[in-house]
Amino acid sequence: MWLMYLKVFLVGGFICMLGQILIIKTNITSARILVLFVVIGALLEAFGLYEPIVTFAGAGATVPITGFGRSLAKGAIQAVKEKGILGIFTGGLTATAGGIAAAVIFAYIFALIFSSKTKKF
């Protein structure tokens, strides 16, 4: 059990550190990092390379945004299996609908409640 948490920490932290290396080396913006990591996650999943990482590290692989890419690719593959051509279009978003809808609706609610504050540092 605790070994699992260690694995989660090591793998999840490592993926984040790769992002930080990119920031330092290239001054890349956060939007580009997110795009890049989603695409990498989806490609790894498509080649069957991401699933072993999820089995090994659990949330350490699903919480980083690469896990979002993995869901997109996994959803597309599954939907194509079940529905054929239609699955190409429905698969990706169906698998990630929960995350996107949650992000949108919570952002909507909290944006109505809160206002932005000046940065102090």
Next chain:
Amino acid sequence: MDVKERNKKYNEYVDAKVPKTKNFPTLIYAYLVGGVICMIGQGIQDILLALFPSLTLEDAGAWMLIILIFFASLLTGLGWYDRIGVFAGAGSIVPITGFSNSIASPAIEFKKEGIIFGLCVKMFSIAGPVIVNGVAISVLVGIVYLFL
């Protein structure tokens, strides 16, 4: 000396002059914060599985992400997430919470320009490309898989 050559020389000079220090600690902070966020995710998932034995691993994972997204939006609204971000860099950008922050922060910022054209339009000004490219890659993967 012509302008092109002058500019090239000046850019090379500036690149050499730009300070390249104190990068190493930020890697550790990113690792720590990113790792801890993933551990919290794993914790939520394990608790959910223990409380609701009928839940599949996949559904528990989906719930876990939704809960993380909720708290990231809340922290963004309270004005705390950007402070974590200053410290952690990619450690709080790469996890799904960073995706949530990138949707909530422009929504909050542009509320003053109106609900529709401010909040709703600007909501995707940072996360939009993620969804667009994510959908594109999933369609591509689907097409390739269809012909395999």
Next chain:
Amino acid sequence: MKVGNQTIVFKNKPKIIGSYSVAGEKEGYGNFKEYFDYVLKDDKFGEKTFEKAERKIIEHTIFKAIDSANLTVADIDLLVSGDLLNQIISSSFTARHFDSTFIGLYGACSTMAESLAIGACMVDAKHFINVACATGSHFSTVERQYRYPLELGNQRPPVSQWTVTGAGCSILSLKGKSNIRISSATFGKVTDYGIKDANNMGAAMAPAAMRTIITHFEDTKSKPEDFDLILTGDLGKLGSEIFLDLMEHHGYKLGNNYNDCGQMIYNNNQKTFQGGSGAGCSAVVLNSYIFKKLQEGTFKKVLFAATGALLSPISSQQGESIPGICHAIVLERSDD
């Protein structure tokens, strides 16, 4: 009278008969806290949006500057002002409250020097009697226009500068009591050395500063040693180093009499990386610290050269390089 290519020497030497500076909370913790006339306790200044706050800060500064010159609003016959927001809304919306003619400027962070140079020309030629020259900026309005939402959890790159919240206003006239005069002004040329990194504005503006200041020396046949202080606007720490290297490359070695507003305004613990920037940066430093030191007699002659990076969010997204501009004025202390 125009001397050389770009410099105007003022026969009547317009006086600075009033000035006022308002600085934000963060700036209030910096190096000049005791010099600012007013430090904000709340960055929104009691307003609903940051844009309205910026407007109110500039407005408040102009009113108080007019007060400090012992004039009334009706005495001001020209307002010269600019800011960093699209369509310079802060300045033109502020001008609604003044019954004076208005010239709106966009010189990015060089606006304080630009407005003083234009104002001095007007006063020296006796076209206008009392001229108010103002500018200001607000961290939060600039951040959302040029960069990212405030609540986005990202890291600022190490070459970046912190936009100053604050505003400054100086009142120019030939009448009235003051021992600070503007003796000459050098208008700058747009200079682009091909820097594309919108975070590294110091490097983009340093060549413009070098060009204007060297032109000033040549036009007026002066030397760096003639000045107690040569002050650039907001090149920041890195930009200042680059500027000094450029000057040395052209045969001018600046010594201890050189400094930069962006470099001076914050202390080292404030995590601003390269220092301050924004139109308000040079405006608050000039209208507080510099004028007080001139009045006290610590400085007798100051070359004030504010620099501006003339980029827009669209131009940098389209991959364009950043043109810079620098305008310079000479401030002299004269006992009369």
